[in-house]
Amino acid sequence: MSDGSFAVIGTDRTAELEGQLPVDAARADYERIVVITRDTPLRAKRDIPDV
Secondary structure, three states: OOOOOOOOOOEEOHHHHHHHOOOOOOOOOOOOOEEOOOHHHHHHHHHOOOO
């Protein structure tokens, strides 16, 4: 995104996975747990600068 943030399109699995988060992980009420395929970030890597 223009401000340097990343937006992802994935499957919302919050209800299914929330209880499986590590004890030191949490999400805010406005956040969702979204699952993307492994292939998605691997293909996107070439477009993400190292800096």
